[in-house]
Amino acid sequence: MGEKIMQRQDDVQKRGAEARQLLGAQPQVTEELLRKIERAREIDEWRRGAKPLGERLDEHRCVAAQTSPVTLIAADGSQIFPDRHAITTYYLVNTGTIVLRKGSGLAPATDSAPEIHFEDDDVYDDEGQLVSNEDISLMRSRREIEALARLAEQEREALGGDLSTPIVALVDGPLLPWLRPDPQRSDKINEEIDFVIAQLARLRKAHAIPIGYVDRPGSAFTLRILELLNLPIEKITREALRRGRFIGLTDRVLFKDLAPNERTGLFTPYTNANDRYQARSDGDRVAFAYLNVAHVDRGERSVIARIEMPGWVASRPDWLDAAQAAIYANCEPTAYPYVLARAHELAVVTQGDKAELDSLLMQVMLRNGMVPEISVKASNKLLTGRTSGR
Amino acid sequence: MDEQIPVGRVLRASTSAFTVGCRQLIAEQDLMTPKLGALLKATGRNGRVVYGLTCNVTIEDDAFVRQLVAAGVESAEIIEDQRQKRQVPIVVEVIIVGHGDENAVFHRLPPQPPRTLDEIHTCNNAEWVRFTERHDWIRLLLPAIDAPVDQIIVAALRMASEARPSRLEREQYLISAGRELARLLALDLTRLDGILRQLR
Numbered sequence: 001m002g003e004k005i006m007q008r009q010d011d012v013q014k015r016g017a018e019a020r021q022l023l024g025a026q027p028q029v030t031e032e033l034l035r036k037i038e039r040a041r042e043i044d045e046w047r048r049g050a051k052p053l054g055e056r057l058d059e060h061r062c063v064a065a066q067t068s069p070v071t072l073i074a075a076d077g078s079q080i081f082p083d084r085h086a087i088t089t090y091y092l093v094n095t096g097t098i099v100l101r102k103g104s105g106l107a108p109a110t111d112s113a114p115e116i117h118f119e120d121d122d123v124y125d126d127e128g129q130l131v132s133n134e135d136i137s138l139m140r141s142r143r144e145i146e147a148l149a150r151l152a153e154q155e156r157e158a159l160g161g162d163l164s165t166p167i168v169a170l171v172d173g174p175l176l177p178w179l180r181p182d183p184q185r186s187d188k189i190n191e192e193i194d195f196v197i198a199q200l201a202r203l204r205k206a207h208a209i210p211i212g213y214v215d216r217p218g219s220a221f222t223l224r225i226l227e228l229l230n231l232p233i234e235k236i237t238r239e240a241l242r243r244g245r246f247i248g249l250t251d252r253v254l255f256k257d258l259a260p261n262e263r264t265g266l267f268t269p270y271t272n273a274n275d276r277y278q279a280r281s282d283g284d285r286v287a288f289a290y291l292n293v294a295h296v297d298r299g300e301r302s303v304i305a306r307i308e309m310p311g312w313v314a315s316r317p318d319w320l321d322a323a324q325a326a327i328y329a330n331c332e333p334t335a336y337p338y339v340l341a342r343a344h345e346l347a348v349v350t351q352g353d354k355a356e357l358d359s360l361l362m363q364v365m366l367r368n369g370m371v372p373e374i375s376v377k378a379s380n381k382l383l384t385g386r387t388s389g390r
Numbered sequence: 391m392d393e394q395i396p397v398g399r400v401l402r403a404s405t406s407a408f409t410v411g412c413r414q415l416i417a418e419q420d421l422m423t424p425k426l427g428a429l430l431k432a433t434g435r436n437g438r439v440v441y442g443l444t445c446n447v448t449i450e451d452d453a454f455v456r457q458l459v460a461a462g463v464e465s466a467e468i469i470e471d472q473r474q475k476r477q478v479p480i481v482v483e484v485i486i487v488g489h490g491d492e493n494a495v496f497h498r499l500p501p502q503p504p505r506t507l508d509e510i511h512t513c514n515n516a517e518w519v520r521f522t523e524r525h526d527w528i529r530l531l532l533p534a535i536d537a538p539v540d541q542i543i544v545a546a547l548r549m550a551s552e553a554r555p556s557r558l559e560r561e562q563y564l565i566s567a568g569r570e571l572a573r574l575l576a577l578d579l580t581r582l583d584g585i586l587r588q589l590r
Contacts (some may be wrong), residue, residue: 100467107470333461338468345454345476 016253019226019246023254026229027058036228039236039269047241050221050267053287053314057225059265061260066325069103071155073208074170074339075147077140078347080354081133082123085375087362090118091136095143096346097149098339102326110337112346113143116357134180138192141177146212148201152208166322167208172340175212175286175308176273190276197281200310209323212308215336217290219306221269222251251290252304258292261328263307265289266314287314291324293331303335394511397424397482400432403503405486406534408432408442410510412480423447423480426538427545429513429521432504437491440500441513441521442484443546445537450479484510485534485542487527497526514526518553522563525570532574540581543571544588564589 029052037051080092093115100108117123118204123131148169176196179189203210227244228236255264268274268285278285286308294303307327313319330337365372398412410430412423424430424444432440455472463469472478489500504510511519521527531539547567551560568586575582 048514098471100471102465102467105466107474108467110475306577332465333458333463333468338465341454379490 012249012253015149015246015249017184019249019254022226022229022236023058027056031056033228036233036236037225039233040228040241043236044238044241047224048053048219048221048271049224050269050270052225052265052267054265055220056265060262062259062262063321063325066329068324069101069165070167070322071167072100072102072170072326072330072339073148073151073155073167074098074343075144076172076340076343077144077349078349079136079140080349081136082130084130085378086272087358087365087374088118089123089130090116091123091131092116092349093140093143094149094347094349096343097147097151098342098346099155100339110342110346138203142195143173143198145199148210149202150204152203156206156208158328167206168323168326169203169208169210170213170337170340172344173212173214175210175310176277179273181272190280193273193276193280197277204312207375209313209319210310211323212329213337213340214306214308217252217306218250220246220250221267222254223249248331255290255304256302257303258290258302260292260294263289263291263324284311287311291327293328293335295332394514397430397510397512400504400506400508400510405499405503407486408484410482410484412482424482424512425545427542427549429518429546431511431513432508432510434504434508438503439490440486441488441490442486443531443586444482445485445542448481450481452478463585485531485537487530488521489555495521497524497530515553517551522550525567528570529574538583544585547589
């Protein structure tokens with residue numbers, strides 16, 4: 001296994017160097033390249049490519065260190081999925097939020113909002129099936145972006161409508177929720193997208209800058225573009241696309257030379273969720289850039305994150321610069337936004353928390369004359385000390 | 391010291407000492423955490439009270455705090471967040487110096503330790519005065535090991551003195567306690583000198 005890991009690392013380094021060389025040699029976004037990108041998209045709609053929004057693929061932008069007041073809001077969620085082997089069927093969604101007013105010298109405002117669902121209407125769907133983990137995850141995503149919108153409105157109001165203090169609203173992960181492209185759930189998917197659009201509209205009205213922060217991104221959107229550079233347009237076939245030279249690499253290898261506090265140019269990803277977002281939001285598209293949040297004075301090597309934003313933020317360089325400066329400054333202690341780390345801490349439901357909640361439920365059931373019982377399978381797992389897994 | 395301030399609950403106990411876990415934030419530390427040498431009481435069943443003196447206060451850390459310290463965090467907002475909003479445990483260790491009930495105070499070890507999760511309060515001025523009317527608690531404290539006994543005695547005597555309403559009573563109390571110390575430490579004049587110097 002060690003040998004294989006070494007081989008893979010060598011291969012990644014070799015092909016990564018090749019990709020960087022290619023980027024250095026052909027950085028211009030030409031009309032021909034844009035046509036190739038469109039062609040590749042037509043041939044394979046599931047290919048996770050992207051379209052550059054600038055004139056060069058290797059654009060870099062560094063912004064001045066953040067010194068003026070800024071408000072950072074973050075929300076993160078956590079859940080307990082329903083377990084049919086447990087003493088009773090319920091699920092829990094917990095949302096942690098933080099509002100940090102940089103420059104105030106005050107402790108941030110924090111909150112943790114747990115919701116427990118146990119009524120039959122909540123726990124079972126119309127066909128009597130237990131609510132799916134996917135649906136609970138979507139509910140968690142809703143709570144996160146809804147909390148960002150509510151807090152941004154409150155903050156802007158508390159500022160008396162003053163627009164000179166930027167409000168940066170961070171969510172952990174992509175800006176749009178992950179939605180399994182299931183044709184039978186099209187309405188449900190659209191409903192989720194509409195909900196996000198409504199919350200983004202609230203954020204926009206509050207002059208807040210919503211950002212999806214993806215740590216250690218595994219995406220290869222830009223590499224997918226590079227694979228097209230030396231491929232003649234007439235030779236773009238599904239097979240050629242799937243044999244791409246840089247399959248298995250991530251864009252992090254491409255941008256590992258970004259200087260601290262430097263971001264790439266902007267791209268818009270080709271994903272099903274983004275297409276739906278565009279269709280249902282009068283043409284807006286989510287865009288992204290990569291940002292190096294490493295702090296050189298701490299001797300860190302590059303720490304590349306992907307930051308995602310609505311198109312209406314991407315088209316405002318001043319907003320983007322303000323968000324970049326605020327995020328970079330907030331990453332100083334941990335090479336990750338402090339506000340997101342704290343929102344996660346406020347949200348997380350540990351195994352210990354779950355055990356305590358189960359214990360409370362057990363007491364309530366006993367007090368009401370019920371005998372709580374877990375399934376035989378769960379009971380055996382307890383005996384063998386193996387409670388994780390299926 | 392007119393109030394009885396809740397400190398926390400007993401984590402573990404023996405008949406000679408107990409440890410208190412404080413469910414409080416560092417921001418409230420000045421208000422809530424008892425000072426070194428403070429008189430605390432654990433109220434148990436049937437109104438039985440176990441008295442002890444604070445001999446050590448520990449502010450625990452966690453991986454997050456260690457990372458922030460290592461990174462040399464300068465942000466005032468982050469420092470205040472850690473102090474005011476995060477639940478970093480504070481642990482108070484207490485040496486038992488007596489027990490009693492509403493009728494009497496005994497300067498000897500209790501027959502049973504406080505129970506786990508017993509509530510711990512600081513003592514108010516009246517309780518200080520009542521507990522320190524006699525000096526036998528000093529005799530109980532002197533042989534204790536693994537604690538800065540002399541520092542605890544000095545701190546406790548100061549607080550016991552301050553709990554008395556008039557200047558005359560304070561002076562009289564300290565002179566009386568000094569005489570008791572001189573008697574107890576007649577064979578260890580260096581130690582006696584050290585304690586008395588700190589009391590001045």
